């Protein structure tokens with residue numbers, strides 16, 4: 407136990423970006439490092455890298471409280487179920503609109519607090535019907551510039567596909583333009599995936615250089631219709647598993 | 662041309678971490694974004710990702726002035742030669758101790774300026790005889806916390822091998838302890854490689870959790886002697902190419 411002279415000090419964000427090579431997924435670790443408990447959350451953890459993520463949490467002395475998903479992933483199995491089994495008390499979080507199981511369901515406008523920091527929930531459907539973007543708080547004590555965790559709604563110079571899981575190119579276009587491109591231009595955008603080795607972008611950059619979302623809506627819809635992508639390799643395993651992400655049967659999982 | 666009311670404003674660091682999957686190499690882009698010219702440098706660019714890196718430089722409106730290496734790499738071909746061919750005026754930078762060719766040779770204590778920001782050169786031999794660590798400046802207008810680009814001297818929870826290129830485990834131990842672990846504990850450490858999906862660490866973290874460099878010197882030397890690593894796959898191609906990194910024959914390169 408450390409002695410704290412004031413509980414009023416400004417929060418200090420501890421932030422780590424973590425990469426899972428096979429599915430090219432980014433997992434994000436955020437914590438209020440100035441809070442005595444160092445409360446922390448993970449966004450989009452992957453089952454294969456749960457041990458890596460949890461040792462980092464342990465080494466940094468953090469208290470993991472939430473294991474969150476931006477959406478029901480089709481390309482990897484979420485780590486939230488395993489995490490709940492390994493760290494008692496962690497709550498799984500996903501959007502109510504995802505139709506998936508979890509401990510905490512979030513809706514647009516909700517705030518997810520960790521210490522004196524918080525994330526704001528924005529609905530960004532279109533890649534899946536339940537996609538949300540988590541955005542760091544707006545306020546004097548919150549990180550500047552703001553940071554948005556966009557899942558597969560907006561990727562760096564790209565976006566997620568819209569042909570499965572209740573996807574809709576029209577909806578995705580509206581989501582990105584109304585919920586992401588309206589953030590301050592310097593907002594840092596952290597996607598769930600990158601396939602070219604980029605780690606971050608900004609609202610300003612994507613508004614200028616995103617090859618899909620800078621187009622008008624009709625052109626965008628045409629692009630998304632003609633991607634000719636293969637059937638998602640992992641979808642038949644990943645989606646059923648991820649639909650129950652927060653509540654996997656730990657007995658059978660542990661074996 | 663933008664009109665600037667004051668040339669005295671504090672510099673703003675633009676920073677991007679970029680990943681090359683095949684060799685698991687991190688390339689770093691740094692620029693003084695508040696300077697009218699937006700002068701920029703790349704640390705450890707890879708030949709295969711030069712086009713990606715240069716389009717990012719172009720899109721961000723930066724003026725690339727330096728293409729730098731932390732050391733003569735044995736696992737990939739540096740991008741500096743290609744960059745010099747594509748962006749006239751860029752100068753290649755490497756340590757004098759590397760014995761390699763380049764436009765600018767740096768020595769311990771040298772400052773590499775870009776706009777109102779600078780990097781300080783620290784000698785960290787042991788992985789190769791010419792390894793240096795580039796550290797952001799110490800001063801009121803320089804980034805806080807400081808950032809150190811450690812090459813292969815210190816990796817996240819690891820370090821580079823010491824059995825080739827004039828390597829020495831004794832020297833590496835001394836380099837890390839005297840040149841890196843003496844930086845403030847919150848200093849962010851950015852390595853040239855990571856194989857587990859980590860992106861950054863800190864001096865404080867490595868002083869506590871680096872499985873090799875927290876040991877005493879004799880134990881460390883024993884660990885390094887018994888790694889039983891395979892012969893470096895790319896060494897016979899990469900090292901000769903990288904020894905002339907700044908001065909490749911552009912005629913033959915372009916074909």
Ligand SMILES: [Fe+2]
Nearest residue numbers: 479480558566
């Ligand atoms: Fe997805």
Ligand SMILES: [Fe+2]
Nearest residue numbers: 734735813821
């Ligand atoms: Fe190396």
